[in-house]
Amino acid sequence: MTPPRLTDRRPEISADELVDAMAPPPRFDEVRFDTYIPNPDEPSQAAAVAACREFAEKVTAANRSGRGSLLRSLFGGGKARSPKTSGTTGDKLGMYLDGGFGVGKTHLLASTWHAVPGPKSYGTFVELTNLVGVLGFTETVRRLSQHRLLAIDEFELDDPGDTMLVTQLVSKLTDAGVHVAATSNTLPDQLGEGRFAAVDFLREIHAMSARFGVVRVDGPDYRHRGLPDAPEPMDDDELVEEAAATDGATLDEFDDLCGQLAGLHASKYGRLVEGVSTVYLRGVHAAPDQDVALRLVALADRLYDRAIPVRVSGGTLSALFTEEMLNGGYRKKYLRAISRLTALSRNLAKS
Known part of the structure; x- marks a missing residue:
């Protein structure tokens, strides 16, 4: 059976819900x-x-x-x-x-x-x-x-x-x-x-x-202390097969998801991935511009908040942002996103 897609979701969230939701993300509940x-x-x-x-x-x-x-x-x-x-x-x-x-x-x-x-x-x-x-x-x-x-x-x-x-x-x-x-x-x-x-x-x-x-x-990044690099991208067929066998997973084309994020207020990104067990993305490549890159950063934060594993085909998660981006004014955000997405890809690799 074909897994559902994030791009088919139309999340909504009210002002009251935004205020009520101002609490630490689920991974920090305890x-x-x-x-x-x-x-x-x-x-x-x-x-x-x-x-x-x-x-x-x-x-x-x-x-x-x-x-x-x-x-x-x-x-x-x-x-x-x-x-x-x-x-x-x-x-x-x-x-x-x-x-x-x-x-x-x-x-x-x-x-x-x-x-x-x-x-x-x-x-x-x-x-x-x-x-x-x-x-x-x-x-x-x-x-x-x-x-x-x-x-x-x-x-x-x-x-x-x-x-x-x-x-x-x-x-x-x-x-x-x-x-x-x-x-x-x-x-x-x-x-x-x-x-x-x-x-x-x-x-x-x-x-x-x-x-x-x-x-x-002070200190080193605990997420990468003594741990291997993020898993290599999967083959397309392998990605689709694993996504179909994973309960609660979603499977999207990377470019389609980027388009979905462009038409969605960032306040709704958390609701977009609510209840998802694993996010599978096919055809990952470097963000074409800063606008797309910053939306991916916001999505990465929401995925990390909810400890939702990520698997990809195409390019590696560490190559989401170009060298020019990593040397620019948003360098801090991009490196944080890479750190978090790498941790999320390891979460699934260990499960």
Whole structure:
């Protein structure tokens, strides 16, 4: 029997569903501080666990009595006063986890979220910009201002417009007393080059910068530590046969799926792959342009969130992005996508 195709799906998601869905992805449902295993060769990892625990305790114990006046100031025309912060990370309204790929930043961020009582929200940088796009800036601020904590995974600095949008949102939320925890997307080979992500992040948020403490998380990418490269692409016939024999799998032509993504808002990519056990793609090749490449990055993130294995024919997953792309401004996103897709291809190879 021919497997179903992602391109036949027409996913829809409402604004309320977008807000309600702001929680760690399924693969992080069970993570906690105690399940994070620090690398003994990287002392910063154990220190980061302690810093995140302290931050979660501060958020939980925070006095919310001033929320009413702050919200009235935000939405009633007055000017809200910025909450005062001391010079220690634990006393600040923001915590920024800075480090390379695969060192457990998302694990720590999700653990922090789990340790704090609600109401609270969690999303990637892209999901947050999607939320603003659907709800509008003012309505997003109104809804999220009711929360104790906003956790932002993979705060990105690639698009100045989106960066300033989110930093203005974060500024409004911290004015309302909301604590914010964020992770970076620093490249491993940039960790010794002036701490790129931390410096740029703190610079971009301007007046908010004093409210954030930076917590370093060093180490190699655990997804590839001591593991083989991604499996080689399958033969077309073998791919089709395996897809047909896999319950819950989908099988698509790569170009057809790229076309589907072009006509679908990125906020719906998670719904697109919901309930899928394995994604099979035939005829994979390098993305023809940046627009297609960035959509593939967003899809890779949603697949990784849900731990959905990927198998391909044609080109290798590591060749999805051209050398020109990998040397350009979106390099961080592309390398993260390759890292995650490689991990997903290994998941199936081991099963």
